Amino acid sequence: MKKVAMIFLCLLILILPSQVFAQRKVPILIYHSIDEFKGHGSKDLYVAPKNFEKQMIYLRDHGYTLLTFDRWQDIDKVNKPIFITFDDGWKNNLNAFDIFQKLKNERFQPTGTIFVISDFIGRSNRLSESDLKMMADSGIISIQSHTVTHPNLTKIKNYEYELKESKDKIQKVTGKPVIALAYPYGSFNNKVVAETKKYYSFGLTTIPELFSEKGIKDELYLLPRIYIKYSTTLDELAKIVEGD
Ligand SMILES: [Zn+2]
Numbered sequence: 001m002k003k004v005a006m007i008f009l010c011l012l013i014l015i016l017p018s019q020v021f022a023q024r025k026v027p028i029l030i031y032h033s034i035d036e037f038k039g040h041g042s043k044d045l046y047v048a049p050k051n052f053e054k055q056m057i058y059l060r061d062h063g064y065t066l067l068t069f070d071r072w073q074d075i076d077k078v079n080k081p082i083f084i085t086f087d088d089g090w091k092n093n094l095n096a097f098d099i100f101q102k103l104k105n106e107r108f109q110p111t112g113t114i115f116v117i118s119d120f121i122g123r124s125n126r127l128s129e130s131d132l133k134m135m136a137d138s139g140i141i142s143i144q145s146h147t148v149t150h151p152n153l154t155k156i157k158n159y160e161y162e163l164k165e166s167k168d169k170i171q172k173v174t175g176k177p178v179i180a181l182a183y184p185y186g187s188f189n190n191k192v193v194a195e196t197k198k199y200y201s202f203g204l205t206t207i208p209e210l211f212s213e214k215g216i217k218d219e220l221y222l223l224p225r226i227y228i229k230y231s232t233t234l235d236e237l238a239k240i241v242e243g244d
Contacts, residue, residue: 025210025243026075028083030225034099035092037230044229049095055228055237056084056099060108064241068111068142069180069202072220082241085204085225087146087182089116089127100140111139115146115182115204118166121173129173136174143170144180145200152187159195167199180204186225193221210243 032045034052047055059066065078075081086093093114100110114127114135122128127135135141145166147153156162167178179201183192186206196203203221211224226240 023212024075024081025212026081026083027210027241027243028085028204028223028225029228029240030204030206031084031086031096031228032088033090033092034086034096035090044227044231046230047228047232048230049099051230051232052096053099053103054234055232056103056110058234058237059241060103060110062238062241066109066111068113069144070142070177072202084110084112085182086112086114088150089114089120089132089146091125091127091131093127094131094135097135097138097141101138104140111142113142113144113180115144115180116170117146117150117184118148118169120150121169132170132173133175136176143174143176143178144182145170145178146182147184150184152185153183153192153195154187154189159192163195163199188222193218196221 031047031052034047034049036048037043037046059082062080064080064082067074067078067081067083069083086096096112100112103110116127116132120126121132132143136143145163147162148166149162151162153159153162163181170178181196181200181202182204188203188205193203197218201220202223204223204225206227207222207224208226209224210226213219228237
């Protein structure tokens with residue numbers, strides 16, 4: 001009997017790592033402008049609305065569940081979790097909102113997160129307070145923080161201002177909790193993470209990989225994100241989200 005138990009235990013140990021501990025890999029995509037590129041700024045910080053729509057249709061047709069950070073705990077509950085994020089709060093993100101609304105049906109409930117620079121709210125080309133409130137109220141878009149002035153956080157001292165003020169202002173505009181911070185330029189260090197932890201539950205980097213839970217310290221403040229560029233094809237997107 002002991003022998004049988006030993007064999008069973010050995011088999012279990014052999015099987016366990018691949019089965020039970022199979023790592024779920026979660027893509028967190030980063031976009032900036034959802035618009036035609038008209039020759040201003042960096043082309044790779046744009047994705048044409050038509051391409052964005054095709055990408056979202058791909059995700060819909062392949063069974064992805066689009067989540068926001070307030071549903072983080074659902075990554076273990078839903079089919080193929082993925083996060084769609086937009087940095088800098090461009091006015092043209094309304095194009096993404098329209099596409100989400102258009103594709104929304106009973107089975108597919110697209111959602112995304114816009115990281116806004118709180119001092120830039122209402123500038124020309126940027127989302128206004130009423131845009132943010134309207135999108136947050138829709139339940140389709142979560143509005144989160146990208147600091148007050150978009151500094152390189154590894155080079156500043158006024159953390160309370162950049163981190164807390166932006167959180168407070170955005171919460172006041174949307175009436176919804178701000179729990180995630182996208183580090184401007186993806187720049188962070190130990191100090192930045194320690195300061196972020198005072199006010200936020202999540203910190204977003206631009207480390208280009210899929211998220212998988214490793215149990216390392218502060219991993220929710222080191223969330224990786226993969227850029228989707230103007231030139232990213234549907235085949236490339238498919239490979240990115242499948243983790244190939
Ligand atoms: Zn930015």
